[in-house]
Amino acid sequence: MTTGLTAFEEIDGLQGIACATKGTLRCTAIRLKDDRLCLFSPVPSLSEPAKGSLNGLGDVQFLLAPNHYHNKGLTEYASAYPAAKLITSQAARPRLEKVTGCKFSDLGELLEVLPAHVTVLHPTGLKTGEIWLRVEGNGAVAWNVVDAFCTTKENSKAPVSETPELLGTFPKMGVADSQTYHQWVEQQLERDNVSMVIPCHGSIIKSDTLNGKLSTLMQQFR
Numbered sequence: 001m002t003t004g005l006t007a008f009e010e011i012d013g014l015q016g017i018a019c020a021t022k023g024t025l026r027c028t029a030i031r032l033k034d035d036r037l038c039l040f041s042p043v044p045s046l047s048e049p050a051k052g053s054l055n056g057l058g059d060v061q062f063l064l065a066p067n068h069y070h071n072k073g074l075t076e077y078a079s080a081y082p083a084a085k086l087i088t089s090q091a092a093r094p095r096l097e098k099v100t101g102c103k104f105s106d107l108g109e110l111l112e113v114l115p116a117h118v119t120v121l122h123p124t125g126l127k128t129g130e131i132w133l134r135v136e137g138n139g140a141v142a143w144n145v146v147d148a149f150c151t152t153k154e155n156s157k158a159p160v161s162e163t164p165e166l167l168g169t170f171p172k173m174g175v176a177d178s179q180t181y182h183q184w185v186e187q188q189l190e191r192d193n194v195s196m197v198i199p200c201h202g203s204i205i206k207s208d209t210l211n212g213k214l215s216t217l218m219q220q221f222r
Contacts, residue, residue: 004047008054011198014137016115017144018057019198020050024156026200027073028144029057030133032113036061039084040133040144041200042073046080060084062110066146067130068095069173070200075100085109089122092129107131121188123148125181128174134192142196147174148185149214151202161203164213166220175221182221189215 008018008029016031020043028040037058042065054060060081065071065088074096078086086104088096093104107120114120121132121143133144143149147170155161167174175181189211197205197214207213 004045005043005050006047007049007052008057011142011204013140014135014142014196015117017118017135017137017142017198018053019204020053024202026198026202028133028198029054030118031058031115032061032110033115034061034113036113038062038064038110038114039077040064041066041070041146042077044073044076046073046076051080061113062087064088064107064110065092065096065104066132066200067126067128067174068092068099069128070146071096071100074102078102089129089131092131095129123181123188124184125177125179126174127176130174135198140195141192142198143192143194144198146200148199149197149205149217150199151205156202158203161205162207162210164197164205164210164217165202166217167201171220178221182218185218185221186215 005022006020008020010018018029022043025043027043030038035058037060063077063084063086088104117136119134130146135142147167149164150167151161152165
């Protein structure tokens with residue numbers, strides 16, 4: 001039985017997107033235009049099955065810390081993939097460099113090689129430098145998020161859940177301006193009509209009514 005990170009498995013309907021988990025934590029691999037990989041939120045305990053599956057997907061080019069709290073696996077992955085660049089948002093960079101002792105680049109090089117169906121989102125009103133990925137597939141939209149959304153505790157280890165939840169610490173630790181954050185998410189929901197959320201915490205969330213469920217959760221930030 002694997003005690004570290006599981007092997008990466010591609011998500012049905014999302015081209016070039018694969019995930020691996022350790023407990024309730026998730027790392028997402030994104031295949032870039034040049035067939036190399038970006039790892040979104042590296043999870044500690046990189047296992048041989050995980051490394052073997054990544055070898056089959058492509059060379060790891062970027063290690064993306066999607067906010068300043070998700071830093072525990074970075075030095076381990078940087079050692080395993082010395083050619084990979086550590087990248088993060090400008091807002092998350094100062095604390096990450098202080099906590100890890102590593103140097104981070106901005107997202108510029110990654111943006112140049114992201115495939116057309118993947119874009120970076122910068123939620124406003126947050127204080128952790130959190131960034132999300134927006135992924136289009138089969139006429140639908142998925143969000144790869146960090147601490148903003150998760151699943152209920154009883155469904156946290158299930159492959160898929162229909163019920164989103166707010167991570168308990170997020171409103172206090174992640175949000176700086178509730179009204180600004182609420183407005184940004186509601187506007188993004190109107191644009192995207194999200195049918196899947198790929199969270200860093202808990203199971204993948206899929207529902208035909210997910211947009212409405214996420215909007216309901218956001219009401220506490222009004």
